[in-house]
Amino acid sequence: MTAGQKNVARVGGNGPSLTREQFMEAFHEMLLIRRFEEKAGQLYGMGLIGGFCHLYIGQEAVVVGIQMTLKDGDKLITSYRDHGQMLAAGMTPRGVMAELTGRATGYSRGKGGSMHMFSREKNFYGGHGIVGAQVALGIGLAFANKYRGTDEVSVAYFGDGAVNQGQVYESFNLAALHKLPCLFVIENNLYGMGTSVERASASHELWRNGEPWGIPGRRVDGMDVAAVHEAAAEAVAHCRAGKGPYLLEMMTYRYRGHSMSDPAKYRKREEVEEVRKTRDPIEHVRHILLDAGVSEDSLRKIEDDIKATVNDAAEFAQSSPEPDPAELYTNVLLEA
Amino acid sequence: MATDILMPALSPTMTEGALARWVKAEGDTISIGDVIAEIETDKATMEIEAVESGILGRILVQEGTQDIAVNSPIAILVAEGEAVPNAASTQVSATDKTDSALKTQAVKAPAEQMSSAVAAPVSTALSAPATEKDWGPTAEITVREALHDAMQAELRRDPDVFLIGEEVAEYQGAYKISQGLLAEFGDKRVIDMPITEHGFTGMAVGAALTGLKPIVEFMTMNFSMQAIDHIINSAAKTLYMSGGQMGCPIVFRGPNGAAARVGAQHSQCYGSWYAHVPGLKVVAPWSSADAKGLLRAAIRDPNPVIVLENEILYGRKFPCPVDEDFILPIGKAKVEREGRDVTIVTFSIMVTTALEAAEALAQQGIEAEVINLRSLRPLDTATIVESVKKTSRLVTLEEGWPFAGIGAEVAMQVIEHAFDWLDAPPVRVTGEDVPMPFAANLEKLALPQPEHVIEAVRRLI
Numbered sequence: 194m195t196a197g198q199k200n201v202a203r204v205g206g207n208g209p210s211l212t213r214e215q216f217m218e219a220f221h222e223m224l225l226i227r228r229f230e231e232k233a234g235q236l237y238g239m240g241l242i243g244g245f246c247h248l249y250i251g252q253e254a255v256v257v258g259i260q261m262t263l264k265d266g267d268k269l270i271t272s273y274r275d276h277g278q279m280l281a282a283g284m285t286p287r288g289v290m291a292e293l294t295g296r297a298t299g300y301s302r303g304k305g306g307s308m309h310m311f312s313r314e315k316n317f318y319g320g321h322g323i324v325g326a327q328v329a330l331g332i333g334l335a336f337a338n339k340y341r342g343t344d345e346v347s348v349a350y351f352g353d354g355a356v357n358q359g360q361v362y363e364s365f366n367l368a369a370l371h372k373l374p375c376l377f378v379i380e381n382n383l384y385g386m387g388t389s390v391e392r393a394s395a396s397h398e399l400w401r402n403g404e405p406w407g408i409p410g411r412r413v414d415g416m417d418v419a420a421v422h423e424a425a426a427e428a429v430a431h432c433r434a435g436k437g438p439y440l441l442e443m444m445t446y447r448y449r450g451h452s453m454s455d456p457a458k459y460r461k462r463e464e465v466e467e468v469r470k471t472r473d474p475i476e477h478v479r480h481i482l483l484d485a486g487v488s489e490d491s492l493r494k495i496e497d498d499i500k501a502t503v504n505d506a507a508e509f510a511q512s513s514p515e516p517d518p519a520e521l522y523t524n525v526l527l528e529a
Numbered sequence: 530m531a532t533d534i535l536m537p538a539l540s541p542t543m544t545e546g547a548l549a550r551w552v553k554a555e556g557d558t559i560s561i562g563d564v565i566a567e568i569e570t571d572k573a574t575m576e577i578e579a580v581e582s583g584i585l586g587r588i589l590v591q592e593g594t595q596d597i598a599v600n601s602p603i604a605i606l607v608a609e610g611e612a613v614p615n616a617a618s619t620q621v622s623a624t625d626k627t628d629s630a631l632k633t634q635a636v637k638a639p640a641e642q643m644s645s646a647v648a649a650p651v652s653t654a655l656s657a658p659a660t661e662k663d664w665g666p667t668a669e670i671t672v673r674e675a676l677h678d679a680m681q682a683e684l685r686r687d688p689d690v691f692l693i694g695e696e697v698a699e700y701q702g703a704y705k706i707s708q709g710l711l712a713e714f715g716d717k718r719v720i721d722m723p724i725t726e727h728g729f730t731g732m733a734v735g736a737a738l739t740g741l742k743p744i745v746e747f748m749t750m751n752f753s754m755q756a757i758d759h760i761i762n763s764a765a766k767t768l769y770m771s772g773g774q775m776g777c778p779i780v781f782r783g784p785n786g787a788a789a790r791v792g793a794q795h796s797q798c799y800g801s802w803y804a805h806v807p808g809l810k811v812v813a814p815w816s817s818a819d820a821k822g823l824l825r826a827a828i829r830d831p832n833p834v835i836v837l838e839n840e841i842l843y844g845r846k847f848p849c850p851v852d853e854d855f856i857l858p859i860g861k862a863k864v865e866r867e868g869r870d871v872t873i874v875t876f877s878i879m880v881t882t883a884l885e886a887a888e889a890l891a892q893q894g895i896e897a898e899v900i901n902l903r904s905l906r907p908l909d910t911a912t913i914v915e916s917v918k919k920t921s922r923l924v925t926l927e928e929g930w931p932f933a934g935i936g937a938e939v940a941m942q943v944i945e946h947a948f949d950w951l952d953a954p955p956v957r958v959t960g961e962d963v964p965m966p967f968a969a970n971l972e973k974l975a976l977p978q979p980e981h982v983i984e985a986v987r988r989l990i
Contacts (some may be wrong), residue, residue, distance in 0.1 A: 233793070238537025239600070268739070281798040294941040302772035311771035318738055318775070323762050329728050330763055333735015340741060342715070370723070405891050417919025428855050449576075454539055456573035469564075489839060500561070529859065 200271050203348035210419045213485055215261065219418045220478045222260070223253035226277040227475060228497050229286055229504045233276065233293055236507060237305075242293045245322075246307045247278035249446040254474035255380055256281045260346060260419025262429045266343065268334040270318040270327045271350035273308035274380075274447075280352060282315045286506035296513035302523065303516040325358030327351060328377070332368045335375035335438075346432045348376045354385020356399055365438070369406035377403070377430050379442045380415065386451040387459040400442035408440050415443030416472040446472070531600035531614050532581055534565070539573050547572045547595045548603060557585045559606065559620035566592075566603070574596075581606055586613035601762035646699035655946060658912040660862060664850035667818075673843040675817035676706045676782075679824035680744060682853070684714050684894045687742060690828060691718040693733055694746030695785075703748045704784065704843055730756030730781075734763045737779040737833075744828060745828035747783035750799045750837060757802075764833040765808030782836035785813070786877060786928045787976060789841065796972075798929030800876065803835045804905040804938070810859055811905040813837040815880040819903055822857025830859060837905075839878045862909035864916065871986050872916040874939050876902040879977060883926050886982035895990060905935060913939060916948045922989045923955040926982055931959040955986045 211219065230248045237246050249256075252274075258318050260281040271278045279289050284300065292299025300310045310320040318334055321327040331349025338345040351485050355361060356379060368375045383390055396402055402409035409431065413424040421443065428439035446468045450457040457465075479492060539546065549569040553559055556619065564576045565585070586607035590597055597603065607613055670678070683690050691714075694705045698711040698721040713721040724731040726747065733743040747753045753760065764777045788797040803811045810832055814820040820838070827834035849855075865880060866887050873883045880901045887897040898916050917923050923943050925936030937955035943955060961975045 227562060231580060234578070235537065235580050239535075240538055256866040270735070300772065301770055301774075304772055305770040309770035311767070311774050313771075313774045318735070319767070319771070319790055321763070323758055326731060326758060326763055328736070329731020329759065330735035332728075333732040333737070334739060336732055337736040337741050339734065360727045360731060363725040364731070366723065366725065367728050367732055450573070453575070458574075495562070500689070522770045524771075526810070527768065527776045529826075529830045529832070 211422055213482070213487070215422070216419075216478055216485070217434055217487070218473065219254075219257050219261065219422075220482060220492070221499070222257040222281060222436075223418065223475045223478065224259070224496065225286070225499050225502065226253045226280050228499050229280060229290070229506070230276060232507050233290070234449070236290075236294065238508070241511065242307065243295065244306060244466065245273065246293070246453045247274040247451065248447070248449045248453075249274055251468070251474075252380060252382060252415065252445045254418040254421050255279060255378070255415045255443045255445050256350070258418040258423040259376075259378065261422050262425040263346070263348070266316065266345040268316045268318060268338070268345065268347040269350075270331045270334060271320070272324065272327055272346070272352060272355065273320070273322050274352070275308070275310060275320045279310060279312070279317055279320075281310065282317045284310075284312050284315050284317060286502055287509040290506040290510040291513050294510040294513075295515065296510055297516045297520070298509070298513040302520055302524075304520065310477065314340045314506060325351065325355040325360050328355065328358075328361045331377075332373050332375050333439075335368065335372070335373035338374050339371070344374075344433050344435075346374045346376055346429055348378060350378045350380060352385060353379060353381040353390045353399060354388070354393070354461045356402060357394055365403050365406045368438040369403070369408055369428050371413045372435065374432040374435065375438045376425070377408070377438060377440045379440070380445055381442055382445050382447045383460065384447075384451070387455070387457075389459070398442075400440060403438070403440040408438050410440035410442065412442045412444060415445035416468075416474045416477065418474060418478060530608070531586060531611060532583070532606045533665050534577070534579075534604040534606055536597045536602050536603050537568065537575070537577060537648075538599040539568070539570055539575050543570060543599060545596045545598050548592050548597055549574060550611075551588060551592045552576075553585050555585055555588055559583055559585055562869050568896075570952055579606070583608055586611075589845070590603045593887060595808035642654055653685070654915060655911040658862075658909070658915050661861075664852045664855050666849050669846045670817050670849050671844055671846050672814070672820045672838070673704070673706055673808050673815050673972060675821035675849055676824055676838065676843075677708060677710075679821045679828070679978070680707065681710060683825055683828040684710065684718060684972065687828075689740065690742045691720065692744045692745065692746060693729060694721040695720050695722055695724055697721060697746050702746075703839065707746070707842075726752050726755035727759070731763065732761045733779060734759045735775060736763070737777045738767060738775050740778070742778045742780075742828065744782065746779045747781065749788075749795055750783045750785040751797055753781060753783070753796050760803075760809070760833070760835075761806055764985055765806050769808060776831050777833050778831045779833045780824070780836060781833070782824065782827070782838060784840035785837035786839055786841070787960075787972070790967060790969065790972065792885065794966045796965035798837075798906050798960070799835070800837060800927065800929055801934045803837075804908075804935065806906075807832065810834040810908060811837065812859055812903060813877040813905055814903065815839075815842065815877055815901050817849040817902070818847060818855075819863075820914065821849055822855055823859065824905060825946040826858045827858050829856075834859070857903070860904045860907040860909060862903055862912040863901045864912065865899060865901045866897065868898035868920065870896045871922040871989060872898045872900060872913070872920045872988075873924045873926055873982065874900045874902065874913055874936075876905065876935070877928070879926045879928055882977060882979050883982060886979040886986070889979060889983055890986055895986060897986060908938065908942065910942045910946060913943060917943050917947045918950045921950050921952040922986075924958060924982060924985045925955065925990065926977055928960050928976060930962055932962065933959055934959055953989045956989060958982050958985050
């Protein structure tokens, strides 16, 4: 990229947009998540990842667009569909993949697995296996920000499947009552496991679910990283300014089943193919970058780098030892 | 270089499956991430995505084929212009790697697993019971004052400590434990919550994961069931699930067990419930000294601690050390009365019942030793075992239900550690195995009375 090209401030049509450098960054981050998840699916198929494994493929623009609006110290929490969040937070592909395969070098020393991973260093508070629990915990992270008098924001991600849990609304009430700096992000991928939003929720406009508590909400095209970024920037600024919580409903889609063992008979193959063909978040950015004059070669270079990173992570995971048997008894309690 | 595309598994237990459909045809260009085929089992259909780019050189297994072994080649991927090799097995090394990796997961000698399970900390060798430190002069204060003083002292000592719960601030506490704390510490640190236990407990646990030290007051422990998922799944397990990165320094406290005439939903002992859970500590104070010393220790503890108080004891006076630094260790029981003939192990308000029974037994020439557990998890097995080795007889006493109760655990510990010293089978005295009735006479019948303890001891001697 030449110095002259850097001066092109905005690319990508009339809608909300990003600089070319930001699109390049988003392309890299989204592709890393996509390739990482494909590799995770492959390792699962080889029997190297056991138990539950919920892939993020298709939803990459949501977490990448939001992460680009955050600063150091902001706190993150999500459900068990968490690999994308962790990579976007800056956790290493090696550490995540090693945890997925239950190895001693994983983020939780092999004791957490796909659904329960944490990083104190990156302010990533999990990785929670109980649907909706991360929302109440998430307002606790925001409570801590406020208690300590910082301007840090907490982001609580949850799916459309969690929006009918009672504790989500207990949390909305508490966050609004105490003006907690919490960004609630509903990742609406249209299905809570096998049940569509229409069959699960009497409210179909989930972005309005905070209205009774005065929580401002917006529905966003979660397949468009620039739209996500624009909405998140506004929402995060609102939270950071001490105005209380904000709710974003990200309209997105998961290409894979709910988990690896999901037959996905509740939706038609054509529906998945249609989204892949017309709304893929990564292809969208690829076209924007090509239109803006970025060469095929430079994108291929990114793809090659990511492929090497992901292969390295898989290699690292497979060559790492399982936890020592003595680890069974560690980390139950801290020394008082 | 030509690469084999292998048959994937849908789950670690799957050994074979069917190839439902090829999405790509021989000669098609494939990009990494493209869906190339669909496989099927009786339960699920899964798409296979390409993990390498190239050209689909040859399809080795036609669609519709059943019973294809996992990890067998189903197609060959080649680079542009490359000839398609005749046989499969171009990527034997990858398959080998898979096999050996699977083996390392599967090879775990059963003998080794057994021995490590037996070595679990629960049953390890006992350390000698500790003698209690002498804290000097005491003053008579109520259990309510003791709990209040403990929170006040710790709120003064550590700015990361705060109190939340229903009616803890402006109302001054539903049972007046937090009286005056709002005035001293302000509404940033003494915080009223709406009636929303699930939500505010989750919030407090989230704050604790960042290092703050909340005290969560439940108006009664009965309401903690609304929030039990956060107490167990979020607070107790996160340190383990995070490989030691994230502790949860939090206290959950409130009145536990039967009060008086409040019926089934407000009269239940949670001792056995919470003591069951690794990652939690559970204390159950009886006296004012227990209450003050244990609550201070609970607030300073870096782990989640459940403090099971008792409403009927709140107004009772006991001597309590006046020393400003007074604190008790979690995990140590106290011998409240020494005796040589029988050991009565109990906790919370039942210590009163046990002491009354012991007094009556002394009139009959039987000297009972009464152990106040103070801590249910960790359990002070050493003190119990030492006593039983002296008396050779064990009676356990608790207000809670008999099945899988604290008494069952205490008896089992004694059987494991002092079986040869026992002269008779241990006896449990517990609350009746029914929901708590409302009528005064029935309520009394449902709870252990001193005469039940006396009768149990008489059966042993």
